[in-house]
Amino acid sequence: MAMIGKRLSPGDPFPALRARHDAKAFDALEYLSGHWGVVLVYRGDWCPFCRAQLSNFQRHISDFERTGVRVLAISVDSEADATAMVKRSQLTFPVLYAADPDWLAKNLGAYVSDDAHGRYVNSTAFILDPKERVVLAVYSSGAVGRLVAEDALGLIGYLQKQPAPALTERHAESGFPVPRGHSI
Secondary structure (H helix, E strand, O other): OEEOOOOOOOOOEOOOOEEEEOOEEEEHHHHHOOOEEEEEEOOOOOOHHHHHHHHHHHHOHHHHHHOOEEEEEEOOOOHHHHHHHHHHHOOOOOEEEOOOHHHHHHHHOOEEEEEOOEEEEOOEEEEEOOOOEEEEEEEOOOOOOOOOHHHHHHHHHHHHOOOOOOOEEEOOOOOOEEEOOOOO
């Protein structure tokens, strides 16, 4: 298992993410622009933990829609495997496929694995603000340890109620992310 790139931190801009959806090119940032967003990178249709995570988000999709949050998922799966995932879990949010695992690792900082399932990216999730900046990044180096819908909804709901954006900026000397208006 390897991680090729730098992990994204709160306040970082989310990279331009493009993959396939419904047999055509899909621009994730264009879809998410101006909205709160959740990006779920999953291992593949073969992974029962991934199916459970995506199903968890689907059960709460009306809550996400009501609060103006867009959800999308992405994997290295083939079109056939992604279509099977969508049908089996009755997913209504975009599920992107045919992503390059090395590009995801380099640009998102995700862990890549090579095993009997091929080369794939381990579970990684991001919550983005309406300006496509990372608010939260969750990285897993294996099968478990992933963002759940209830936590995403809770955090986004909290941030949406703040009088000023409760996002982060970087401390001038350490570079450590701190809530805007606070110091360390």
